[in-house]
Structure formats: C-alpha cells, structure tokens
Amino acid sequence: MPLTVRRALCFAGAFGFAALACLASASADASVLDAIRARGHVLCGVGDGPRGYAAVSGQGTWSGISVDFCRALAAAVLGSREAVQFRSLSGAEHLAALQTGEVDVLSRNVVITSSLDTTQGIRFPGVLVYDGQGFLVRKAQNVTSALELSGARICVTTESADTQGVADFFNGLKLPFDLQKFEKWADAKTAYANKSCQVLSADTSTLAAARQLLPDAAEHIILPELASKQFVGPAVRQGDDDWFSVVRWTIYALIAAEELGITSSNIDTMKSSASAEVRRFLGIDLDFGKRLGLSPDWTQRIVKQVGNYGELFDRHLGAKSPLKLERRLNNLATNGGLHYAPSFR
Numbered sequence: 001m002p003l004t005v006r007r008a009l010c011f012a013g014a015f016g017f018a019a020l021a022c023l024a025s026a027s028a029d030a031s032v033l034d035a036i037r038a039r040g041h042v043l044c045g046v047g048d049g050p051r052g053y054a055a056v057s058g059q060g061t062w063s064g065i066s067v068d069f070c071r072a073l074a075a076a077v078l079g080s081r082e083a084v085q086f087r088s089l090s091g092a093e094h095l096a097a098l099q100t101g102e103v104d105v106l107s108r109n110v111v112i113t114s115s116l117d118t119t120q121g122i123r124f125p126g127v128l129v130y131d132g133q134g135f136l137v138r139k140a141q142n143v144t145s146a147l148e149l150s151g152a153r154i155c156v157t158t159e160s161a162d163t164q165g166v167a168d169f170f171n172g173l174k175l176p177f178d179l180q181k182f183e184k185w186a187d188a189k190t191a192y193a194n195k196s197c198q199v200l201s202a203d204t205s206t207l208a209a210a211r212q213l214l215p216d217a218a219e220h221i222i223l224p225e226l227a228s229k230q231f232v233g234p235a236v237r238q239g240d241d242d243w244f245s246v247v248r249w250t251i252y253a254l255i256a257a258e259e260l261g262i263t264s265s266n267i268d269t270m271k272s273s274a275s276a277e278v279r280r281f282l283g284i285d286l287d288f289g290k291r292l293g294l295s296p297d298w299t300q301r302i303v304k305q306v307g308n309y310g311e312l313f314d315r316h317l318g319a320k321s322p323l324k325l326e327r328r329l330n331n332l333a334t335n336g337g338l339h340y341a342p343s344f345r
Helices: 003-012 017-027 032-039 065-078 094-099 114-119 162-172 185-193 204-213 241-259 276-281 298-305 309-316
Strands: 042-046 084-088 129-138 153-157 178-182 199-203 220-222 228-232
Touching: 032 042, 032 065, 032 241, 042 065, 042 094, 065 084, 065 241, 065 298, 065 309, 129 162, 129 204, 153 162, 153 185, 162 178, 162 199, 162 228, 178 185, 185 199, 185 204, 199 204, 204 220, 241 276, 241 298, 241 309
Parallel strands: 042 084, 153 178, 153 199
Antiparallel strands: 129 199, 129 220, 129 228
16 A cells, blocks of 8 residues: 555544554564665654754754654664655654654654553654753742742743643642743743743743743753653654664663763774673674674664764753753763663673
8 A cells, every 4th residue: 555545544544443454554564674774764754843853954954862863773774874864744744654654763752652652553662852841930030949939920832731731730739820821832932031921831942942042041041840741752663573672772872872981982992991891882792783683883883973862962952052951851860860771781
C-alpha cells in the first residue's frame, strides 16, 4: 500500500479499524535498519520549533537537540552524521507519519505519555530532555522559588494545558494566585513584558525563548520549580525491537560518554585509556555494536561527529545557546540531575 494512502487511513481512523490496518501494514515492512541501509540515510521526523529542539534556517540547515540526536543515529548506523534527511511534520501529522513508516524515527518535542506509548502503535526508547511547565519572573522581584509567588498575577495561554498546570500547582500548595488567560502566546508575552502580570508560565524551553527576546533578557530568571513534568524523547514504530534498541542505546551512548569524560575533542586520546569501562564503551575490548547490528566503533562515531550529551545540551539549550537554560534535571545524576546510563558490557 502506498505511503500516502496508508497515512491517510491513519488520519481517518486513528482509533478504529483503519488504525489497526495501517499498523499491521507497517509491522509487515522490512526492518527499519535494513531499510535505512538500503536507502543510505535515516528519515527523521522533526518540527520547525520550538527553538532549541528543532529549527530550520533560511538556507535549509536544521539545528536543535532533537535534530542532532538524529545525526547521532545516522553516525551510529551509517557512519556519517550527514546521512539523514529531515521531514518537517506538524503536530497534526507527526504520529501518522511514524505509524505508516514515512519516517524512521520521530525526534521532536513529543511529550511521553502513557496513552501515546500504549495506544498509538509507537514506543519511546528513552528520555532525551526532562522539560516541564515553569515560571519566568523578573530578578527585581527578589523571588528565588515559586513557593514565594503567593497571590501573584500569572500570565498563561488558554490554548495549552498551562492553565490547568498553574491551578494544580498552587491549589496543591493552598496558595492564592491570579490567573491572567490569553488565547495567543504572543499576547501573554506582551502582557508580561508590559508588567501586566508578574509571572509568565509555559514550558521552560518556551520561556527561555521568550526571555531571549526581551530587551533586558538578563534581568529575568526561570524559577527551579515545575508546575508539571514533561519527558521528551524520540519515538519509533512499535514492533521492530532491533531499531528500538539502536535508538535507546544511542541515547545511553550520549549520556555514558559524558559520564566517562569522553568528548568530541578528546575521543582520539581516550582510545588509549587504561580504563576498562572506557575501552568497553569505545568498542576496543568489547564488540557491543555487534549485538545491535552496528560496527564496533559506533559509539566513537557518535561522540566524534556529534558530541556527548552535555555538548548537545549546552549547544542547543544550555550555556552556549541563546536560551541559556540551566541543566538542572538534565544534568548527570552525579551532578544532581536525572541522567545516567547503564553499563556498556
């Protein structure tokens, strides 16, 4: 069945017989790894935004942490970070594109939920970014915690779940609050900029992008508390365990490289390391790649061509990016964050 027809069926019957038909058709296709090698590139579904996750320049160059994750997959499977084609998918079409096999992996700001992971024929191999709904305030308010926002006027948009997130957060703490609702995000940002409200609430990455555009950006901070949790990670089609494992262990490879102190600039030197753990990770003393259908040096190619997790985060979301997000939950567990990788053995 042609991809366009199968995709249309998925749209038409997302919860009915058509959905079952398109999933069965997709599962009957050749393995994703075989298909990637046959065509010579990874097909990666992304979104044009939000900034830091994925964005395309006027010259057609893609950037963002979700984009670089796909480049890491291309380096792992095909040996080159350039062996990838990006498909810009809207929120209305991204699931169908993955379900029908139009893309090999969906790498955009898709929030991991139980319903998506259990009812849509897709699976999430792991978490790339720990995001969530945060609070932006002015430094002049002398506020360092959302627990100090009792009675504050808070701007949110009605077109998202942010209104409920704020209500749940403050009602749970039994703190009063004044919710200022706007239909459009642009209007909420303007109200905050004009000091019509004291707090702006949205995803932390969205807040960081809004802060960047303020004339006095350095005078605004994102508070550490989150009104709601959002786990963001790549998604793959259900039924191909080999591809699921490759995507999962690519996430782990990025994190493990940072844990081991291996970077894009020192990896050649690290090949002569006396550390057994480093040598196993780099495929020198253990061919872990064979179990995944990859070459022994697949982790070396990822780190050399794309970097480790810390390099990706800093480049697109953190200190070296325009967003200047603190790592917080996205730090290594040894530094108080949530990221750590299983052993490569």
